[in-house]
Amino acid sequence: MDRRNFLKSLGMMGATTLAATSPWLRTFATAEETARERCRIGMIGPGSRGRFLLSFLAQNPKCEVVAFADIYQPSLDEALKVVPTAKTYKDYRLLLEDKSIDGVIIATPLNTHYQIALDAFDAGKHVYCEKAIAYTMEQTLDIYRKHKETGRVFFTGQQRLFDPRYIKVMEMVHDDVFGDINAVHAFWNRNGDWRREVPSPDLERLINWRLYKESSKGLMTELACHQLQVGTWAIGKLPVRVMGTGAITHWKDGRDVYDNVHCIYEFDDGRQMTYGSVISNKFYGLEEQILGTTGTVEPERGKFYFESYGPAPAPAFVQMLMEWEDKVWGANTFAGSSWDPEVAAINPGEYILGKAPETDGTSLLTEAFVEAVITGHQPPRIAEEGYYATQLCLIGHEAIVQGQPLPFPEKMKIPYKPYGT
Numbered sequence: 178m179d180r181r182n183f184l185k186s187l188g189m190m191g192a193t194t195l196a197a198t199s200p201w202l203r204t205f206a207t208a209e210e211t212a213r214e215r216c217r218i219g220m221i222g223p224g225s226r227g228r229f230l231l232s233f234l235a236q237n238p239k240c241e242v243v244a245f246a247d248i249y250q251p252s253l254d255e256a257l258k259v260v261p262t263a264k265t266y267k268d269y270r271l272l273l274e275d276k277s278i279d280g281v282i283i284a285t286p287l288n289t290h291y292q293i294a295l296d297a298f299d300a301g302k303h304v305y306c307e308k309a310i311a312y313t314m315e316q317t318l319d320i321y322r323k324h325k326e327t328g329r330v331f332f333t334g335q336q337r338l339f340d341p342r343y344i345k346v347m348e349m350v351h352d353d354v355f356g357d358i359n360a361v362h363a364f365w366n367r368n369g370d371w372r373r374e375v376p377s378p379d380l381e382r383l384i385n386w387r388l389y390k391e392s393s394k395g396l397m398t399e400l401a402c403h404q405l406q407v408g409t410w411a412i413g414k415l416p417v418r419v420m421g422t423g424a425i426t427h428w429k430d431g432r433d434v435y436d437n438v439h440c441i442y443e444f445d446d447g448r449q450m451t452y453g454s455v456i457s458n459k460f461y462g463l464e465e466q467i468l469g470t471t472g473t474v475e476p477e478r479g480k481f482y483f484e485s486y487g488p489a490p491a492p493a494f495v496q497m498l499m500e501w502e503d504k505v506w507g508a509n510t511f512a513g514s515s516w517d518p519e520v521a522a523i524n525p526g527e528y529i530l531g532k533a534p535e536t537d538g539t540s541l542l543t544e545a546f547v548e549a550v551i552t553g554h555q556p557p558r559i560a561e562e563g564y565y566a567t568q569l570c571l572i573g574h575e576a577i578v579q580g581q582p583l584p585f586p587e588k589m590k591i592p593y594k595p596y597g598t
């Protein structure tokens with residue numbers, strides 16, 4: 178979806194709520210004025226994600242991708258197939274020395290983001306850093322502070338912030354269409370070893386960096402990052418405490434990050450957001466279930482469901498069980514019908530945007546970054562959403578490692594005003 182259609186699809190939204198729930202969309206306010214302007218972008222780490230971003234940047238008339246830096250020649254070769262005119266470097270510091278480059282995309286493995294992002298800000302570049310921002314909470318705070326000190330634009334790879342179905346549904350959530358949101362159940366399940374093919378064994382740690390503690394925190398930094406941000410966007414505040422547990426229960430193949438994690442994030446008023454991820458069963462896939470008193474949202478599926486939808490008849494075998502239960506317990510004064518199992522509603526729901534989702538927000542996210550690089554204006558709250566998404570992953574991971582509930586540390590808090598408060 179391009180920007181024009183995107184803005185049209187949001188046309189039905191109230192400007193006030195939109196400004197409160199998704200203020201970073203203001204980036205596009207200058208899009209017509211800057212129609213003839215261009216910026217020069219360098220990409221550090223044009224691997225799998227980097228090249229996906231490149232597929233949008235290379236099509237954007239306001240952007241010229243002029244350089245790539247990567248320590249792995251095959252990644253440079255692949256990127257040159259998309260933009261053959263770009264310069265290439267093995268050392269990202271040489272790319273940063275090019276004063277004609279306005280902004281950089283950092284799409285390297287997690288453990289390398291810290292130094293690269295600090296160096297990029299110091300070199301005066303605007304920065305888009307893939308999620309999670311950094312490997313530790315302290316590093317994440319340092320990068321955020323560097324962004325503030327240098328005044329350079331800072332975006333992170335949270336594409337749901339630009340996904341029309343999320344934006345639309347958050348407007349509805351904050352307009353109380355689904356009643357009080359008391360919980361969010363987020364999960365990301367896959368069935369696979371999460372490995373990439375390695376041309377020679379000495380490249381294992383470079384290519385499969387996600388599977389090793391030295392370079393990743395596994396499912397928490399790679400997957401939870403997106404979904405925890407969605408949960409806080411819906412609940413409208415940040416959690417104060419997290420507890421969690423994790424283990425390697427299936428893929429005992431030499432990796433040392435968990436393949437099975439579950440966390441509970443608690444808010445100051447007792448509401449909760451759960452996060453679970455396993456990579457040995459994909460039946461329930463990926464979702465952030467937003468649970469309101471009058472409705473439910475499943476934004477990944479692109480649907481919402483009202484509680485008031487007519488009760489569907491229970492499947493025959495459940496009815497049979499219930500009848501049997503009634504016979505057994507009917508005469509029993511202390512049990513009765515409260516023992517009946519709740520059967521999940523059969524409700525087809527409605528599409529948030531009237532049809533099944535076709536894309537995510539990645540193209541618009543890159544378009545917004547380009548726009549911000551051209552104007553030099555940091556959009557409201559975008560860096561802060563990315564900051565807290567990363568910090569919540571990292572504190573969740575830490576709670577798992579320490580095996581105890583952890584409060585969100587005071588010293589990691591940054592100024593943040595969610596949802597027009």
Ligand SMILES: NC(=O)c1ccc[n+]([C@@H]2O[C@H](COP(=O)([O-])OP(=O)(O)OC[C@H]3O[C@@H](n4cnc5c(N)ncnc54)[C@H](O)[C@@H]3O)[C@@H](O)[C@H]2O)c1
Nearest residue numbers: 222223224225226227247248249252284285307308309334
């Ligand atoms: N937003 C999203 O939905 C999303 C999706 C996938 C990945 N990502 C993020 O993108 C980043 C990259 O993931 P990926 O799957 O593309 O990994 P990848 O391994 O495919 O690509 C990383 C690239 O960085 C290069 N690299 C490694 N160290 C480097 C260094 N010091 N200097 C320069 N280049 C270096 C590698 O050679 C490789 O080409 C990660 O932070 C990941 O979390 C985000």
